[in-house]
Amino acid sequence: MNIVVLVKQVPDTEAERKLNPADNTVDRASVDPVINYIDEFAIEEGLQLKESQGGEVTIMTVGPERATESIRKALSMGADKAVHVTDEALHGSDAIQTAKVIAKALGTIEWDVVIAGSEATDSRSAIVPALVAEALGAPQLTQARKVTVDGSTVSIERVTDTGYDRVEGSTPAVISVVEKINDPRYPSFKGIMAAKSKPITVLSLAELGLDAGEVGLANAWTQVVSFENAPPRAAGQTVKDEGNGGAAIADYLASKKLI
Numbered sequence: 001m002n003i004v005v006l007v008k009q010v011p012d013t014e015a016e017r018k019l020n021p022a023d024n025t026v027d028r029a030s031v032d033p034v035i036n037y038i039d040e041f042a043i044e045e046g047l048q049l050k051e052s053q054g055g056e057v058t059i060m061t062v063g064p065e066r067a068t069e070s071i072r073k074a075l076s077m078g079a080d081k082a083v084h085v086t087d088e089a090l091h092g093s094d095a096i097q098t099a100k101v102i103a104k105a106l107g108t109i110e111w112d113v114v115i116a117g118s119e120a121t122d123s124r125s126a127i128v129p130a131l132v133a134e135a136l137g138a139p140q141l142t143q144a145r146k147v148t149v150d151g152s153t154v155s156i157e158r159v160t161d162t163g164y165d166r167v168e169g170s171t172p173a174v175i176s177v178v179e180k181i182n183d184p185r186y187p188s189f190k191g192i193m194a195a196k197s198k199p200i201t202v203l204s205l206a207e208l209g210l211d212a213g214e215v216g217l218a219n220a221w222t223q224v225v226s227f228e229n230a231p232p233r234a235a236g237q238t239v240k241d242e243g244n245g246g247a248a249i250a251d252y253l254a255s256k257k258l259i
């Protein structure tokens with residue numbers, strides 16, 4: 001089975017993240033980049049599928065040159081190879097353009113199943129997997145907390161507000177996963193060493209047959225027109241308990257219409 005895992009490099013969620021006032025895009029230069037948190041669960045699911053079904057795991061990333069660091073980490077977890085689409089013209093691309101590029105890049109390799117995270121922590125549109133499936137005309141099985149493959153049938157447990165739905169499709173299919181699905185493994189020392197020599201195919205837009213005019217900030221379907229920093233958090237209110245603490249807290253909660 002040929003498994004492709006979509007991995008996005010994002011600014012570290014622990015650091016203060018900013019937009020660049022010059023063009024309202026994410027400031028990637030001032031913050032350390034990391035693998036999108038949920039994508040580590042997608043990688044783990046890909047590796048477990050490979051262990052049960054055989055085959056290979058390919059990491060696919062659309063991102064700047066620096067995204068190679070995240071790709072190497074994914075390879076050190078146990079993935080076999082990677083495809084990295086990188087091009088200056090991609091700067092500021094939105095979800096629709098990103099999905100189009102991913103779908104084109106998937107056309108350059110053999111694949112049975114694409115596994116993505118359900119949401120990227122930087123822009124959180126949670127729509128790329130569905131857009132990729134649409135572009136490819138493939139079934140989409142999203143928000144999976146469990147994935148089972150039996151021959152050409154893929155079944156998932158899809159998380160809902162009240163429990164889960166069983167959803168079934170046939171390969172080739174696009175799946176997105178939530179973090180309840182597994183516990184991502186840590187790269188071993190052997191894995192880190194092996195990752196250094198695993199192949200990464202680097203593709204430009206031209207090599208995918210895409211024109212720079214189809215992507216990038218100037219051609220995006222969605223754009224950030226303006227933004228404001230969140231106001232600093234106001235100081236909290238201290239309630240001194242002089243025998244009436246419970247009532248004072250109840251009054252406070254009532255004043256905020258919380259009770």
Ligand SMILES: Cc1cc2nc3c(=O)[nH]c(=O)nc-3n(C[C@H](O)[C@H](O)[C@H](O)COP(=O)(O)OP(=O)(O)OC[C@H]3O[C@@H](n4cnc5c(N)ncnc54)[C@H](O)[C@@H]3O)c2cc1C
Pocket residue numbers: 006007008009019024025026036038039042060061062063090091092093094095096098115116117118119120121122123124125126127128129224
């Ligand atoms: C205000 C703002 C400014 C932005 N500025 C920039 C910018 O300057 N430069 C820039 O590159 N992007 C920028 N983006 C991000 C870009 O628009 C989106 O990251 C991209 O289109 C995908 O949408 P998402 O991150 O919301 O993905 P989601 O739909 O939330 O992601 C779901 C899953 O899809 C997969 N996926 C998503 N993106 C990729 C990818 N690139 N490669 C591989 N797999 C992926 C991952 O598995 C991920 O877990 C900006 C977004 C916003 C909101």
